[in-house]
Amino acid sequence: MTAFLCTENLCRHFGGITATDCVCIEFDKNGLRSIIGPNGAGKTTFINIITGRIPASSGKVFFQGAEITNRPTHELVKMGICRTFQITSIFHNLTVFENVRIAKQVRAGGSLRFFAHRQSLKKVIGETWTILERLGLRDLADQPAKNLAYGDQRVLEVAIALAGDPEVLFLDEPTAGMSPAETKHISELIKGLSQEISVILVEHDMDLVMSISDRITVLHYGSIIAEGRPAEIKANQLVREAYLGKGA
Ligand SMILES: Nc1ncnc2c1ncn2[C@@H]1O[C@H](COP(=O)(O)OP(=O)(O)OP(=O)(O)O)[C@@H](O)[C@H]1O
Ligand SMILES: [Mg+2]
Structure with missing residues (x-):
């Protein structure tokens, strides 16, 4: 059976560094997969390739x-592959509503002429x-995004991606x-979303990862x-060594 989303021998080098x-x-089509690994393990690079931010x-x-492979981000978004960033990337001076509405408008086809169609605008709203x-x-x-608590700003990022x-x-974190x-x-x-779509989570909070993931992939x-x-990942000796060093 064809996999929902998969990679085949994916590699990315930065000079002499092999990041992927x-x-x-x-x-899988639905569910929550976490990707974990120590700092610099290549988690963000891996996401960046799949979501078209950098080429493989x-x-x-x-x-x-x-x-x-290597399709531009806007094409991938149209196909249904979206992401958030490790560093917050919202429009701080726009309201929460405008941040999401603009993302919706872009998804719907995006030009200003779009707003000539009252029905389309109504749907987006x-x-x-x-x-x-x-x-x-x-x-x-109605709040400008910059007025939000940090946690709410990160939730807003998820809203924009949705x-x-x-x-x-x-x-990504x-x-x-x-x-x-x-x-x-x-x-x-996040857990709720993973009942309906495929969520791939890069996360350092191990308690969180262990409690909500269906499956975990470890990069090193x-x-x-x-x-x-x-439970399998928790008990895995290679994983312990990757995080804590040999002899862990
Ligand atoms: N643009 C770049 N130029 C050069 N090296 C890079 C670049 N991006 C990533 N790297 C290197 O590739 C490796 C993987 O980095 P990456 O950011 O993917 O790791 P990560 O697992 O996301 O780390 P973290 O948990 O700290 O976010 C690291 O050695 C990093 O220094
Ligand atoms: Mg990262």
């Missing part, structure tokens, strides 16, 4: 049977409210810098060193 080293991975040096990416409601941001809709109607959503309460809130949102020096259910 012959990675073969398969993702070699290897291939397939989505629903079609090869999508309705869908924007649905996303804000879903992520608990409705009451903050405006792309993703089938696959990559989240969504809880970085969050308080425990904010982390709990966003982890529940750009290669996969382990893959399995949380």
Whole structure:
């Protein structure tokens, strides 16, 4: 059977550094896959290649049977492959509503002429409210994004990504810098989303990863060193050594 999303011998070099080293991975249609690994393991690079931010040096990416290697990001978003960034990337002076509405407009086809069609505008506005409601941001809709608490800004990033109607959503360290309460809130949102779409989570918070992931892939020096259910990864000696050094 064709994998929903997969890579074949994916590689990326930066000068003498191999950031992604012959990675073969398969993702399921729904569910929550976490990608973990020590700093510099190649997690962000891997996401950057799949989502079209940087080209692969070699290897291939397939989505629903079609090869999508090195396609531009806007094409991938149209196909349903969306992401958030490790560093917050919202429009700070726009309101929460405008941030999501603009992302929706871009998804819907994006030109200013688009707004000549009242029905289309109505639809975009309705869908924007649905996303804000879903992520608990409705009451903050009129706030400039810069006024939001840090945790809410990161939730807004997820809202912007959801405006792309993703089938696959990559989240790069969504809880970085969050308080425990904010982390709990966003982890529940992420788990909920993974019931409907494929969520691929890069995350350093091991308690979180172990509690919400369906499967975990571990990268080390750009290669996969382990893959399995949380309990299997917890018990894996290679994984312990990668994080804590030999003899762990
Ligand atoms: N643009 C670049 N130019 C040169 N080297 C890079 C570049 N991007 C990443 N690297 C190198 O590639 C390797 C993998 O980096 P990457 O950012 O993918 O790791 P990561 O697993 O996301 O790390 P972290 O957990 O710290 O976010 C590192 O050695 C990094 O220094
Ligand atoms: Mg990273």
